[in-house]
Amino acid sequence: MVVLNKRYSSREICEKLQILAKEYSDIAVYREIGASYDRRPIGMVRIGMGKPTLILTGGIHGRESVNPVILLHMLERYLQCFQEEEKFDGYDICELFVHTSLCVIPLLNPDGYEIAQKGFGQIHNPMLAQVCRMKRIPADQWKMNARAVDINRNFPCQSYIPATVDDFPASEKETRALMRIFEEYHTVGYVDFHSRGKIIYYYRRAKSYSFNTKSARIARRLKRLSGYTLGAPADEGNKLGDGGNSVQYYAEQFDHPALTVETLPDQAEFPLDCSYQREAYEEIRLVPLELLGVLTGEKKENIRKDV
Numbered sequence: 001m002v003v004l005n006k007r008y009s010s011r012e013i014c015e016k017l018q019i020l021a022k023e024y025s026d027i028a029v030y031r032e033i034g035a036s037y038d039r040r041p042i043g044m045v046r047i048g049m050g051k052p053t054l055i056l057t058g059g060i061h062g063r064e065s066v067n068p069v070i071l072l073h074m075l076e077r078y079l080q081c082f083q084e085e086e087k088f089d090g091y092d093i094c095e096l097f098v099h100t101s102l103c104v105i106p107l108l109n110p111d112g113y114e115i116a117q118k119g120f121g122q123i124h125n126p127m128l129a130q131v132c133r134m135k136r137i138p139a140d141q142w143k144m145n146a147r148a149v150d151i152n153r154n155f156p157c158q159s160y161i162p163a164t165v166d167d168f169p170a171s172e173k174e175t176r177a178l179m180r181i182f183e184e185y186h187t188v189g190y191v192d193f194h195s196r197g198k199i200i201y202y203y204r205r206a207k208s209y210s211f212n213t214k215s216a217r218i219a220r221r222l223k224r225l226s227g228y229t230l231g232a233p234a235d236e237g238n239k240l241g242d243g244g245n246s247v248q249y250y251a252e253q254f255d256h257p258a259l260t261v262e263t264l265p266d267q268a269e270f271p272l273d274c275s276y277q278r279e280a281y282e283e284i285r286l287v288p289l290e291l292l293g294v295l296t297g298e299k300k301e302n303i304r305k306d307v
């Protein structure tokens, strides 16, 4: 069981993914999509039998420790409902996952997650630990990976800007692992979970008016489900150095909606208290189901009428 309001190490998160896939092997598959620089595995579970696939990622930023646990718990709840043939708050999970799939990567940056929770001593490779310490950022504020690169500024898209002269796009193993997943599956959309201010960002500057109109329509549905606000187009990647995000890359490359969902109140301080997990889970637990239904045109009865 994945209990909420509890701290999990990156190893425990990976082990739980494997246990869930074993326990629900008729619908779930575990896959190690890559490894971090400090050799921590990056795990993914795919749930569903249909080709159209929605990708979910969490924990791209090390210090955002709440979402990986929420995503793990959400995955377990979906699997339980599938096995019990129960509806999940009105959503017909069995029907939905016969025709579609969900790829859940709860923790894309396991090194950063360990640093933010337990300090730079968590990095086994002394050279990498030294590189991190030289940044002079307090460990509990750490967003980057073990090479001190922000993965969410590392994707090869129009807004990519190197942070230093040595930087180049997709330089990081974590970045490339996610890019491979985008390539390999028949994706219909992508959601990346972060933790700042209960906001949904949908606008993608590099994309057309019609692309953004469609994304806005979808985002409004998710706004009503979660109670979150919508990010204004002007706020999306507007500042210098904000580019190179996974969502921008995905939207440009695959031409499907790519949303950023920011959980947690704006004033939540790092290190994040794990007591935020329950509330944030309640807010976002329906988001992937609604999105899958909308993006695949899955049967109307699978989508709640009151949304």
Ligand SMILES: [Zn+2]
Pocket: 061, 064, 194, 195
């Ligand atoms: Zn973030």
